[in-house]
Amino acid sequence: MRATSESESNHDAGSQPPAIEAGNLVRRFGDLEALAGVSFRVRAGEFFSLLGPSGCGKTTLLRIIAGLECPDAGSLKLGGLDAAGIPAHRRPVNTVFQSYALFPHLSVCRNVEFGLRMKGVPPPQIATRVDRVMALLEITELAARTPAELSGGQKQRVALARALVNEPAVLLLDEPLGALDLKLRKQLQDELHQLQRRLGITFIHVTHDQDEALVMSDRIAVMNAGRIEQIGEAEELYERPRTRFVAQFLGSCNLIEGGVKGVNGGALFVQTEFGELNVSTTGGRPAFNPGANVTLAIRPEKVRLADSGESNDGNCVRARLEAMVYCGAETQYRLRCAGTLLNAVALNSGTGPARFRIGQTVACHLSESALMVLDD
Amino acid sequence: MTRSHRQLEPNQSADDGVATGAKPSPAGRSDLLRSAATSGPAALWLTLFLVLPLAIIGGVSFLSRGDYGELQWPPTLASYRRLLGFGELGFDPLYPVVLLRSLALGLGTALGCALAGLPLAFFIARLPRRFRILALTLVVIPFWTNLLIRTYAWQILLAPEGWVSRISQTLGLVAAGEALYPGAGAVLAGMICDFLPFMVLPLYASVEKIDWTLAEAAMDLGANSSQVFRHTLLPQITPGLLAGTLLVFLPATGQFVIPDLLGGARTAMLGNVIQQQFGQSRDWPFGAAMAWVALGLVMLGLWCYSRRSRTGLGGEIPIP
Numbered sequence: 049m050r051a052t053s054e055s056e057s058n059h060d061a062g063s064q065p066p067a068i069e070a071g072n073l074v075r076r077f078g079d080l081e082a083l084a085g086v087s088f089r090v091r092a093g094e095f096f097s098l099l100g101p102s103g104c105g106k107t108t109l110l111r112i113i114a115g116l117e118c119p120d121a122g123s124l125k126l127g128g129l130d131a132a133g134i135p136a137h138r139r140p141v142n143t144v145f146q147s148y149a150l151f152p153h154l155s156v157c158r159n160v161e162f163g164l165r166m167k168g169v170p171p172p173q174i175a176t177r178v179d180r181v182m183a184l185l186e187i188t189e190l191a192a193r194t195p196a197e198l199s200g201g202q203k204q205r206v207a208l209a210r211a212l213v214n215e216p217a218v219l220l221l222d223e224p225l226g227a228l229d230l231k232l233r234k235q236l237q238d239e240l241h242q243l244q245r246r247l248g249i250t251f252i253h254v255t256h257d258q259d260e261a262l263v264m265s266d267r268i269a270v271m272n273a274g275r276i277e278q279i280g281e282a283e284e285l286y287e288r289p290r291t292r293f294v295a296q297f298l299g300s301c302n303l304i305e306g307g308v309k310g311v312n313g314g315a316l317f318v319q320t321e322f323g324e325l326n327v328s329t330t331g332g333r334p335a336f337n338p339g340a341n342v343t344l345a346i347r348p349e350k351v352r353l354a355d356s357g358e359s360n361d362g363n364c365v366r367a368r369l370e371a372m373v374y375c376g377a378e379t380q381y382r383l384r385c386a387g388t389l390l391n392a393v394a395l396n397s398g399t400g401p402a403r404f405r406i407g408q409t410v411a412c413h414l415s416e417s418a419l420m421v422l423d424d
Numbered sequence: 425m426t427r428s429h430r431q432l433e434p435n436q437s438a439d440d441g442v443a444t445g446a447k448p449s450p451a452g453r454s455d456l457l458r459s460a461a462t463s464g465p466a467a468l469w470l471t472l473f474l475v476l477p478l479a480i481i482g483g484v485s486f487l488s489r490g491d492y493g494e495l496q497w498p499p500t501l502a503s504y505r506r507l508l509g510f511g512e513l514g515f516d517p518l519y520p521v522v523l524l525r526s527l528a529l530g531l532g533t534a535l536g537c538a539l540a541g542l543p544l545a546f547f548i549a550r551l552p553r554r555f556r557i558l559a560l561t562l563v564v565i566p567f568w569t570n571l572l573i574r575t576y577a578w579q580i581l582l583a584p585e586g587w588v589s590r591i592s593q594t595l596g597l598v599a600a601g602e603a604l605y606p607g608a609g610a611v612l613a614g615m616i617c618d619f620l621p622f623m624v625l626p627l628y629a630s631v632e633k634i635d636w637t638l639a640e641a642a643m644d645l646g647a648n649s650s651q652v653f654r655h656t657l658l659p660q661i662t663p664g665l666l667a668g669t670l671l672v673f674l675p676a677t678g679q680f681v682i683p684d685l686l687g688g689a690r691t692a693m694l695g696n697v698i699q700q701q702f703g704q705s706r707d708w709p710f711g712a713a714m715a716w717v718a719l720g721l722v723m724l725g726l727w728c729y730s731r732r733s734r735t736g737l738g739g740e741i742p743i744p
Contacts (some may be wrong), residue, residue, distance in 0.1 A: 084582040149641035153659045162655070163645035170523050214645065 059209040065128030065217050067092040068113060071239070073122035073217050076112065082108040084274035090218075092251060092364045093125075094242050097253045097261040100271030101297070106254045107146075109271075110220050114254065115139045118298050127217055136165075142211035143220040144228070148203045156206050157191040163214040181213040184243075208240075212247070212301040221253040225260065226239075237263055258298050262286070270294045288345075290423045295345045300389050301424075302351070304344040308336045316421065318342060321386045322365040326416040336421075341423040350418035351392035353381065363414045369404050383412060429496045441684075443525065465699075478719070485712035495708060503713035519697070523717070526694035529615065530677030536616040537623035543670065545627035549634075563624050575685045578614045579605055582686075606688035614682045619675070623668035629663025670729050674722050694718055 050371060068090040075083040082105045088097045098106040111117035112124065115136030124131040124322075126139060142163070150159050160182060164174045165239060182188045183324045185205045195203060224240070225233045244251045255261050261268045264283045269279045277284060289295035290416055292303065306320035316327040316336055331338070336342065356366055357382045367385035381392040381404070390412060404410055486499040509520045513588030548559045566574060581588050582605035589605075639655040648654060658665075694714065699712025 114644055116643065136640075137646045137648055141644075143641070143644045145637055145641055149635075149637040151638060151641070151656065151659075160643070162647075164648040166642070166648075166651055166655075210645065373484055 064092060065093045066125070067094070067127060068252070069123075069125040069128075070113075071123040071125075071138055073109065073112060073119045073124065075105070075117065075119050081274050083112075083119070085275055086271075086274070087122075088269055088279055091251060092217075092246045092250055095241070095251045095264060097255060097268045097295075098271055099258060099261040099268050100257055104271040105208050105274040106256075106271050110222055110252065110254050112187075112271075113218070114141055114143045114220055116143075117361045122321075140217040141220060142214050142216040142218075143222065144204075144207045144211050144224045146222045147226070148195075148207040150198075150203060150210070152195050155191065156187065156193050156195070156198070158193070159206060160209045160213055162210060166206070167214075171189060175418055177213055181209045184212075185209045200228050200283065201236065204236060208243075212249070216249065218250045218252060221251060223254055223256070225255075225257075225413045229372060229421070233260070237413060262298070266330060270297060270311055272297070284348065288420060289345065292343060292345075292422055294423060295420070300348055300391060301345045302348065304346070304388065306342055306344060308342055310338055310342045311336055312354035315416070316342075318344060320344070321388060324413065325363050325414060327419045327421060329421055336415060345420045345422055346414055346418055348391040348393040350415065351390060352413040352415070353392055353410070356411045356414060363416055365412050365421075366387045366409050367412050369406055369408050369410050372404065373404055376393065381410075385412070431591075432551050435521060448601050457559055459532040480716055481712040486531050487709045489703070489707045489709055492706075496498065503710045504717075505716060506710060507713055511556070516691075521713075522692050522694060525691070526677050526718075527721070529611070529683065529693065530673045532612055533615040533676040533679075534623075534673040536612060537619050537672045538665065538669060540619060541614060541623035541627050542642050542665075544624055545664075546625075548628055549631040552723075556594055560628065564621050566617065567621050571681060571687075575614055575617065577683055578686055580619070581605075582610045584614070609688065610686040611683050614686045615679065616677055618682060619672040621633045622671040622675075626664040626667040626671065626676060627661060628664070640739070666729055674725060678718060 049166075066087075066089040068102045068296050070089075074081070080337050084105075086105070086109060098109060108117060112119050113126075113131075114133065115131070126134070126141065131139065142424075154162070157178065161174050161178045164177060169177075177256050179188070182191065183210055187202065187209060190198065190202060190206065195206070198206065207224070223239075226423045228236065237260055240251075243405065244264075251263065253261075265282060267279060267281055267287055269276045270285060270293070278290050278294045280288075285294060286298055286317055289301070295301040297302070303324075304320050306318040306325065308316060309319045309324065310317040314329050316319065316329055318325050318327055325344065351409050351420050365385050367379060367383035367390055369385050370381040370389075376396070378395050380395070383390040383392060391414065439655060459513075485503055486501070487495045487497065488500050488502055490496045507519050509515050509517050525538045541706070546562070548556055551559055554723075580586055583589065586605075634657060638660070639652050642652045644655045680693040680699065683691045683693050684696060698711050698714050701707045701714065705711075
């Protein structure tokens with residue numbers, strides 16, 4: 049879709065076809081456009097997350113890959129083969145459903161072997177493969193139970209086993225941890241990550257939880273309103289978001305509007321309501337013309353606070369401290385500077401008393417490398 | 425589900441006992457009074473008009489017929505022997521055949537209703553909500569028409585000069601000049617038409633509750649459409665299918681008006697044979713024996729049903 053996602057997928061194009069290649073997928077439900085032209089590639093063996101708020105089309109995309117939904121337009125390739133003619137039951141893809149969708153009338157063991165039985169795998173082979181995958185997911189002792197007799201975490205494992213026993217080329221996970229409590233979720237995030245590394249199966253994981261996506265994924269596609277906003281590794285998305293949506297959906301972000309005053313190589317001089325800010329732009333960005341309007345973004349933890357008298361070099365703005373919340377390891381500050389609110393976070397690494405008082409004027413240092421220029 | 429429900433009730437009454445535990449005896453007496461007042465009339469009614477007559481008929485079935493149709497001592501199993509085909513004139517398969525024919529009619533009707541009702545139930549359940557009530561009403565409407573009128577309508581429809589017969593003749597399904605009525609086909613058509621609502625309503629109730637993600641999960645795991653149906657949809661609609669089968673099979677087995685009117689004069693069914701014994705033939709013991717055997721078959725069916733529902737296929741099973 050965008051320049052980077054293309055170049056990123058190119059370097060391994062020679063060795064193996066991408067596990068999934070979507071070209072301009074469109075899906076409408078009546079007037080609603082659930083997918084408005086989505087393109088991306090997933091490398092074989094990658095842990096790929098689709099991250100976005102509910103209703104952004106990520107589940108629809110997953111269902112199209114599984115073959116449970118047909119796109120209205122666009123192309124989809126699985127392992128280099130056009131998926132359009134392949135019905136759901138012949139795709140080398142298995143899904144872990146959000147509701148788990150375990151068969152309530154079958155025991156755990158029967159649930160796990162279901163896929164192999166449908167494909168007519170010989171019984172001795174079924175037994176070995178089922179035993180192996182049940183041992184892998186530590187559910188061997190649950191074999192005789194029915195789904196009604198399982199806890200949420202156990203159901204999750206059974207659903208995973210039922211999908212993995214088929215040794216799919218791609219495993220689709222639809223908010224697999226959504227129904228679990230926080231502690232179990234953290235633990236399973238870790239296990240899922242390890243499992244994917246061990247098996248080398250391509251995972252496509254749908255979530256609305258940014259932490260989950262950041263922790264587990266090799267790459268993340270951030271989706272909004274039926275489109276992919278940006279694809280990249282966790283660090284890239286966090287440190288160099290392209291759009292307002294990505295900047296604010298992944299973590300929190302201060303946005304500052306301004307106009308370009310001048311360009312000098314990689315450096316940009318932006319006139320804002322706090323005065324002029326220097327911004328160093330990273331390579332590969334479109335050229336900025338003087339006079340253009342830009343949006344700058346800076347993460348709260350990158351705003352450095354100091355007493356107003358201390359420093360006075362460039363990119364330092366004075367702001368009034370309006371509120372302060374002590375959160376244990378860190379303190380959150382809310383500052384007002386000429387009509388704009390700035391959020392800042394500082395680690396409580398010192399031992400002394402609070403550094404600032406509410407109502408005080410504070411110098412906020414917005415370093416030129418921490419300031420990011422958004423596309424829109 | 426049903427089981428947990430049953431467990432709940434004694435617990436609740438135990439709680440009531442605890443709540444009113446300070447004065448156990450008056451509370452217990454008022455409980456007894458209340459249940460007598462509520463269930464008493466129905467119990468009395470059933471005892472007087474169902475249990476008692478059934479017991480009398482059971483008793484009568486062991487007597488024998490006098491020369492003028494009166495009941496005679498001593499008790500004997502002659503009626504039951506005759507029913508099995510061992511009459512005074514040696515083996516005669518007439519009555520076993522009547523029994524089997526009635527069972528076959530019941531089974532055929534149930535099967536036909538299931539085959540016709542399944543697609544219909546799925547179709548109705550997938551309609552937009554406001555059309556579902558309408559469709560269900562349409563299913564039930566024929567039921568509001570008198571059975572005889574409906575059956576005579578079939579006679580006209582299936583008569584040699586009726587358009588159904590004509591189309592069948594043109595298509596070569598029936599020899600030219602021949603009619604579909606009277607005959608086994610006409611009987612089955614009339615029966616299925618008559619009993620279809622009993623199948624569709626419980627089936628629809630099951631189909632409406634189907635969890636379609638299970639079907640998607642099966643598809644995802646490599647099941648083709650018939651496997652999806654067998655392994656995920658069928659288990660979910662089994663309760664409705666069983667209830668419907670029971671509701672159709674049991675009365676269809678005893679049905680004789682439709683076979684009488686559409687099957688021609690030759691078909692003796694369980695229902696009309698019993699009626700004959702109590703009427704023209706004046707052989708009450710034999711009619712009573714036949715009624716009891718029919719009842720026994722019904723009980724057997726119910727027993728199988730309750731066993732099947734206890735082994736559990738998931739979901740709630742309505743007991744008709």
